[in-house]
Amino acid sequence: MFELKKLAVALGLTAVAMASHAAGTLIYCSEASPEGFDNAQYSGGNTFDASGHALFNRLVEFKKGTTEVEPGLAESWTTSADGTVYTFKLRKGVKFHTTDYFKPTREFNADDVIFTFGRMTEKEHPFNKAYPAQYPFASDTGLDGNVESITKTDPLTVIFKLKKPDADMLAKIALPYASVLSAEFANKLVAEGKASQINQQPVGTGPFVLRRYEKDAQIRYVKNKEYWNASNVMVDNLIFAITTDASVRFQKLKAGECHIMSQPKPQDIAAMKADPNLKVDTAPGFNIGYLSYNTSKPLLAKLEVREALDMAINRKAILDAVYQGQGQEASNPFPSSLWSYNPKLKNAAYNPEKAKELLKKAGVAEGTEITLWAMPVQRPYNPNAKLMAEMIQADWAKVGIKAKITQYEWGDYLKRLKQGEHDTGLIGWTGDYASPDNFLGVLLTCEAIGGSNYARYCSKEFDALVLKARNSVNQKERTELYMKAQEVFKKDLPWSTIAHSMVNQPMRKELSGFKISPFGDYNFEGVSVK
CATH class of the missing domain: 3.90.76.10 (Dipeptide-binding Protein; Domain 1)
Structure with a gap:
């Protein structure tokens, strides 16, 4: 600069x-x-x-x-x-x-x-x-x-x-x-x-x-x-x-x-805690790590394709290998610590065979190629995006999808995601303020396309609920609206929600x-x- x-x-x-x-x-x-x-x-x-x-x-x-x-x-x-x-x-x-x-x-x-x-x-x-x-x-x-x-x-x-x-x-x-x-x-x-x-x-x-x-x-x-x-x-x-x-x-x-350092690897935490010159503070993460589907691309615009790719991902294996005990499976677009979290929503079960059926029904030929973008940096919501991408790549190969892993320098990565160049991309979010709007509004509304809505998802039904909640000063009404909006999100599946991670902060004593x-x-x- x-x-x-x-x-x-x-x-x-x-x-x-x-x-x-x-x-x-x-x-x-x-x-x-x-x-x-x-x-x-x-x-x-x-x-x-x-x-x-x-x-x-x-x-x-x-x-x-x-x-x-x-x-x-x-x-x-x-x-x-x-x-x-x-x-x-x-x-x-x-x-x-x-x-x-x-x-x-x-x-x-x-x-x-x-x-x-x-x-x-x-x-x-x-x-x-x-x-x-x-x-x-x-x-x-x-x-x-x-x-x-x-x-x-x-x-x-x-x-x-x-x-x-x-x-x-x-x-x-x-x-x-x-x-x-x-x-x-x-x-x-x-x-x-x-x-x-x-x-x-x-x-x-x-x-x-x-x-x-x-x-x-x-x-x-x-x-x-x-x-x-x-x-x-x-x-x-x-x-x-x-x-x-x-x-x-x-x-x-x-x-x-x-x-002090940012974004430690989960596998290094034990060694950090054992070092007499270091201390490690820990707190629940106010975050979400997810895979974004670019719904503006013809292939990913099909709900059946997104559903198939989602159920082909082995989340448990990812949590074990990538988060190593420092994360929990995410099913909603924000963590359960935030008010209006909808506990009824669950991820589809891991089912490669059903994923194959859905892809066939959607007319997707075996061997179809898509890009799978992986972040070049460690973030609290994703401590090892390259490994996660490789695991998803292997999962999708089992259902006939060839994923090409793509990486860019961090600033360029975010810029290209905003421009919608990707097919699918690993990304995440740590909340900026304690409101569901900071996740639902900032990441998923039509007005956020070109900003942080990397899925380029635009639903009139979803927007009506979120924007009404944004302009209400009645907390009960806002809670009900946000809970319904989460149901629409889960039905439309613009993301595969992956994990909420713990935050470990190492520093010298x-x-x-x-x-x-x-x-x-x-x-x-x-x-x-x-």
């Missing part, structure tokens, strides 16, 4: 290893590069960790380790009786980052909020003309179509007026895609004809300031000394050591070259203050190294 200060290649990652012994430096071994630094354009956890949490703030945020919304850049807020008007009182004295490429002349105010949300909700926004981009999360959550207006009554008061009530509004804008940007910096970029640089040269209000990024190698940050919540930044330097191989991340963690997020985030505010 870019580099702020030239550094001899020879110093590269050696500097990362040496920094593990430096006072005030925290090193995180992450598994992939961010897609970019403009959070609004993306939906990947790597991007949200590296940019959204490290560099930016939201109006409201999630209290660490919980699903509870608390004040962020907004000190307080009120909601109208009908649930359509939100008034935010903004925090005074917040400063944007000063960098090599930008020096702010004013503090954060309402104009920054209006700019941030305006470009996501107004197609004709001037910045979108200078830098055309897609905003998948704003679309997936229904925010872009539900905001009627965003206005200010004074520099520190912003009013959001919605077309319909949205009971999840606060939780939605607490997500990293809603990180508040500097309108002053955006205007500067437009004037210089460099609007696209907003994705390479981030300017936020967050706890750290970006100093250097080397793709697939490292990201270096320094403490934001003017941070509005300065006592919560407990290290002077933060380094993301990008390490794609989980085994190598584990070796670095053992050697003290990083203090000298690290303190880190809390496992229910949403799978890596946020280093309040984290220190002894």
Whole structure:
């Protein structure tokens, strides 16, 4: 992407290893590069960790380790009786980052909020003309179509007026895609004809300031000394050591070259727990790992074909080999810990013979070829996508389907999935907020096609239920609607649901203050190294 200060290649990652012994430096071994630094354009956890949490703030945020919304850049807020008007009182004295490429002349105010949300909700926004981009999360959550207006009554008061009530509004804008940007910096970029640089040269209000990024190698940050919540930044330097191989991340963690790592292999957990220098925190996963069927492809558009492929998958074998005791079979599109989970839904039994019959009935010739995409990284919901793909490939071969396993670099993988290039693809989701809409709405509605609806599934029946629930403020009604929507999902089968996994978080014992997020985030505010 870019580099702020030239550094001899020879110093590269050696500097990362040496920094593990430096006072005030925290090193995180992450598994992939961010897609970019403009959070609004993306939906990947790597991007949200590296940019959204490290560099930016939201109006409201999630209290660490919980699903509870608390004040962020907004000190307080009120909601109208009908649930359509939100008034935010903004925090005074917040400063944007000063960098090599930008020096702010004013503090954060309402104009920054209006700019941030305006470009996501107004197609004709001037910045979108200078830098055309897609905003998948704003679309997936229904925010872009539900905001009627965003206005200010004074520099520190912003009013959001919605077309319909949205009971999840606060939780939605607490997500990293809603990180508040500097309108002053955006205007500067437009004037210089460099609007696209907003994705390479981030300017936020967050706890750290970006100093250097080397793709697939490292990201270096320094403490934001003017941070509005300065006592919560407990290290002077933060380094993301990008390490794609989980085994190598584990070796670095053992050697003290990083203090915390992402996505451990299930088979390594026992060794991690036995290491006297390490500790492993564990929590139930708020996630779903699944196989997405691209329903826009003629073959996969046939329900009988999806049903056949689904019942040809040996889930028990996958749970044993891939999750190794750290997962449970998934039958619904979200975990049972979330309200409105429908316990009546079950997966079809593993039945290769019946799968053959269904394929024959659908007119699918033996030897038919399809692509089976496998994620190139470990994620909580899928610790070994390549192995899972190989097992599904073998299962489908038994019913006469030839699956070609395909992989791309993580950012490219997500981009191509959104464009619908795949036939079938392994993917998953860790919830961003504690509402069924974050799974059903974001991943499966018609409006989410081109975003996180990788199945390109569009059902009027399903949408009617989910969107009615989204705009209701009656919890009982919402629960009933979401339970019915899950029944429609299971009937239509746009996914083969695979597993919900446990989350194991290894770290060195000298690290303190880190809390496992229910949403799978890596946020280093309040984290220190002894």
